[in-house]
Amino acid sequence: MKKDKPKYKQIIDAAVVVIAENGYHSSQVSKIAKKAGVADGTIYLYFKNKEDILISLFQDKMGQFIERIEQETTSRQTAEEKLLTLVETHFEQLAADHHLAIVTQLELRQSNKELRSKINQVLKRYLAVIDQILEEGIKEKLFRDDLNRKLVRQLIFGMMDEAVTNWVMKDQRYHIGDQAKEVHSFIINGLTLHKS
Amino acid sequence: MKKDKPKYKQIIDAAVVVIAENGYHSSQVSKIAKKAGVADGTIYLYFKNKEDILISLFQDKMGQFIERIEQETTSRQTAEEKLLTLVETHFEQLAADHHLAIVTQLELRQSNKELRSKINQVLKRYLAVIDQILEEGIKEKLFRDDLNRKLVRQLIFGMMDEAVTNWVMKDQRYHIGDQAKEVHSFIINGLTLHKS
Amino acid sequence: MKKDKPKYKQIIDAAVVVIAENGYHSSQVSKIAKKAGVADGTIYLYFKNKEDILISLFQDKMGQFIERIEQETTSRQTAEEKLLTLVETHFEQLAADHHLAIVTQLELRQSNKELRSKINQVLKRYLAVIDQILEEGIKEKLFRDDLNRKLVRQLIFGMMDEAVTNWVMKDQRYHIGDQAKEVHSFIINGLTLHKS
Amino acid sequence: MKKDKPKYKQIIDAAVVVIAENGYHSSQVSKIAKKAGVADGTIYLYFKNKEDILISLFQDKMGQFIERIEQETTSRQTAEEKLLTLVETHFEQLAADHHLAIVTQLELRQSNKELRSKINQVLKRYLAVIDQILEEGIKEKLFRDDLNRKLVRQLIFGMMDEAVTNWVMKDQRYHIGDQAKEVHSFIINGLTLHKS
DNA sequence: GATGAATGAGATTTCATTCAT
DNA sequence: TATGAATGAAATCTCATTCAT
The missing domain is CATH 1.10.357.10 (Tetracycline Repressor, domain 2)
Structure with a gap:
C-alpha cells in the first residue's frame, strides 16, 4: 500500500470520523469512501480490505x-x-x-x-x-x-x-x-x- | 422471559461455550441453539433477541x-x-x-x-x-x-x-x-x- | 442437500429456464429464486452455492x-x-x-x-x-x-x-x-x- | 485498431498465455497488460474492449x-x-x-x-x-x-x-x-x- | 502514443427472526 | 411450548474502462 499518498491519510481520517459517529458496524466502506471524497473502489487501492483500514x-x-x-x-x-x-x-x-x-x-x-x-x-x-x-x-x-x-x-x-x-x-x-x-x-x- | 426454567440456563451455558470457542462473530443463534439442544425458534421463547442472550x-x-x-x-x-x-x-x-x-x-x-x-x-x-x-x-x-x-x-x-x-x-x-x-x-x- | 423436497426440483427447473433465457452470466441467484417462487436465501438451503445449482x-x-x-x-x-x-x-x-x-x-x-x-x-x-x-x-x-x-x-x-x-x-x-x-x-x- | 503494430501481437500472445495459465475468469485485463509489458490503458488503444482481445x-x-x-x-x-x-x-x-x-x-x-x-x-x-x-x-x-x-x-x-x-x-x-x-x-x- | 490512478456498478451469501404446524 | 423451514435485507469487493497527464 502507498502510505505516503495523500489519499491514504484522507481515507484514514475519514474512517476515524465515520466510525466514531456511526459505530464500527454501521460504518460501511461506502460511507467511509464518501466522507473521504473518493470512490468505493479507491479504498481498495490503498487498503487490502475493510479490516485493513482499521x-x-x-x-x-x-x-x-x-x-x-x-x-x-x-x-x-x-x-x-x-x-x-x-x-x-x-x-x-x-x-x-x-x-x-x-x-x-x-x-x-x-x-x-x-x-x-x-x-x-x-x-x-x-x-x-x-x-x-x-x-x-x-x-x-x-x-x-x-x-x-x-x-x-x-x-x-x-x-x-x-x-x-x-x-x-x-x-x-x-x-x-x-x-x-x-x-x-x-x-x-x-x-x-x-x-x- | 422465564428465567427460572431449566432451558433458560441451558441456553446461557451453551452461549458461553459457543462464544468462547468460536468467537462472537461466528456464534450464530443456530449454533447456540444446537449446543443447547433446542430449536432455533425456542431461543426466542426465552430471549427477546440475540443481544438479549448476551x-x-x-x-x-x-x-x-x-x-x-x-x-x-x-x-x-x-x-x-x-x-x-x-x-x-x-x-x-x-x-x-x-x-x-x-x-x-x-x-x-x-x-x-x-x-x-x-x-x-x-x-x-x-x-x-x-x-x-x-x-x-x-x-x-x-x-x-x-x-x-x-x-x-x-x-x-x-x-x-x-x-x-x-x-x-x-x-x-x-x-x-x-x-x-x-x-x-x-x-x-x-x-x-x-x-x- | 435435500434432493427429494419439491423445492429442490422447483429451483432446478427455474434455473434451467432462467439460464436458457438470460445466459449464465445474467442469471443472478435472485432471478432464479424469483422464478422458482422462493426467497433468495432459500436457494442456499438446497444448494451450497450458485455453482452447485449448475x-x-x-x-x-x-x-x-x-x-x-x-x-x-x-x-x-x-x-x-x-x-x-x-x-x-x-x-x-x-x-x-x-x-x-x-x-x-x-x-x-x-x-x-x-x-x-x-x-x-x-x-x-x-x-x-x-x-x-x-x-x-x-x-x-x-x-x-x-x-x-x-x-x-x-x-x-x-x-x-x-x-x-x-x-x-x-x-x-x-x-x-x-x-x-x-x-x-x-x-x-x-x-x-x-x-x- | 492497428493490427500491424508490434504491440498488437504482443498483447495477443500475452493473452493466450495468461488465459491458458489462469483460466478465462482469472484473466483480468491488468494481468494481460502486465504480461505484455504495457500499461492497462494501452490495451484500449489496440482493442475495443476485453472481448475484442478474445x-x-x-x-x-x-x-x-x-x-x-x-x-x-x-x-x-x-x-x-x-x-x-x-x-x-x-x-x-x-x-x-x-x-x-x-x-x-x-x-x-x-x-x-x-x-x-x-x-x-x-x-x-x-x-x-x-x-x-x-x-x-x-x-x-x-x-x-x-x-x-x-x-x-x-x-x-x-x-x-x-x-x-x-x-x-x-x-x-x-x-x-x-x-x-x-x-x-x-x-x-x-x-x-x-x-x- | 502511453500511462495507471481512479472510478462505481453490481451480485453472492449470511443469518437473525418469524410463524405455521 | 417447541419446532425448523423459510425469509429477505444488506454490504464487501472486483475489475473493465476512462481520462488527465
Missing part, C-alpha cells in the same frame, strides 16, 4: 500517539516527572481528538482476536516506554524493585485505559485531563496513607 | 461473580485484607472458568455501545463493592482520603481487568492467581519505595 | 437423459439399431426441451475447469452406453474391431454434440431429429462409397 | 491455423489423402502450442453467445475447407453423395474437436497426433466391417 488507522494514529509521549517524557528529568507527563500526554491527546478517543476506546475493541493481536503489537511500543520509566525510577532508588515490571506496566496502562474509557462512555462530559495528577499520585503512592 | 449471560454470570466477591470480602477484617481477597477472588473465579474468561475479556467487548452501556450497569454493583472497601479503609485511617473515590475504584478495576485480559490474550498460559498479591501490593503501596 | 442441474437432467437412452437402446435388437435409437433419442430429448438444450450446449460450457471435470463424470456414464453398443456390434461381427473403442465413442459423442450445438446456435430453426438417420448412416458407413 | 486472438491464431491446413491439404492428391492431412495438421498444430490448445478447447468456450457467434464466423472458413475436400471426394466417386454435406462437415469437425478437447482435459498426457490415422479411418469407413 489496523492501518490504529497503527497510524497510535504511532503518532506514542511518538508524542516518547518526546514529551524524554524531556523530563526524574522518573516521577516522566510518569506524570506520560499520564498527562496520554489524556491530553485523546481529549484533543474526541473522534479518535471513541474509536480507540470503544469501536476498535469490537474486533476479533486476530485484529486485537495486531493491535497489541502496536501497544508493545507503548508498554516499552512505560517500562523504561520504571527502570529509571528503580535505578534512581525512587521506585520499588520488588514488583514484576511486566505486570506493573500493564497495570499502569490498564488504569489509564479504564479512566479514558469511562470518560468516553460518559460522553466526554468532564475533563479527563483533570484526572492526570490524581492518577499519577495513585500510581506513585498507592492507597496507603503515608506520613510525609 | 446481556442475560453477562447479568447471570457477573451476578454470581460479584456475589461471590461480596461474600468473600465480607468475612475479612481490614480493608486491606478485603482488597486482597477481592483481587484474589476476581482472578480465581475467571481462572476457574476459562470459557467465561474469554467471553468477558474479549468477546463481549465486540458489542455495540448500547450493549456496553448495559454491561456497565452490571459493573456498577462491582464498583460499589470496591467503593465500600475504600470507604472502610479511609475510616480505618489506613487509606488516604485525598483521592476521588469514584476515580480510584475505576483505576483498581482497570488494573485487574487489564491483568486478566492480558492473561487471556496469552492463552491463559500462566497462573493469573499468582499475580494477585503483587497487584494488591501495587494498589496499596504504589510505585514509591517506602522505608518500612 | 452441477446439480446437470446431474439431475443428464441423469434422466442418459437413463432414457439406456431404456430405449436396450429394447433394440442389433447394435446398429441401438445406435440409431441412441442418436434419435439424444436428438429428440434435447429437441423436446429447448431450454435444456441451450443450457447443456452453450451455457454450461461457460464454466471453469473444475465444473467441467464434474460434468465429465456424468458423461462417463453416457460414454459407457456407447461403448457397450460398440462391443455388441463387434461381437456380432458387424462393427470393425481395429479401432480404439475409447476413441471411437468420443468421436461419436463429438458428432452428436456438434450437431446439437450447431442446431442451438442456429436458434433451433430446423428439426434436429431429421438429422438422426444421416448421422447414424455416417457413423456406420463413413464417407466411403460402398457398392451394395 | 475475438482478435481467435481470428489471429485460427487464421494461421486454417491457412496452414489449407496449404498442407492443397499439396495432396486425393480427397482421402487431403482428409488425412487435415486431421493430422489439425492435431499437430494444437499439439505444438499447448497454451493455444487450452484456450481454444476450454477457455474460449466460457464466453457468451455473442462471442461464440463471432467465433463461429471464423470457423466457417475451416468448414469451407472440409467442404471442398468432401466435394472433391464425391467428384472422384470416392465419397458417397447421399449425405448432407453441411451436416457431414460439422460432424467431422465435431469429431476432431472432441478428440482434442478430451486430450486437453486429460492434461495433454498422450500424443494426440497418434490418433489422426484412426480418426481418419473412422471418418472414411465408419463402423461397418467392410470386406476388402
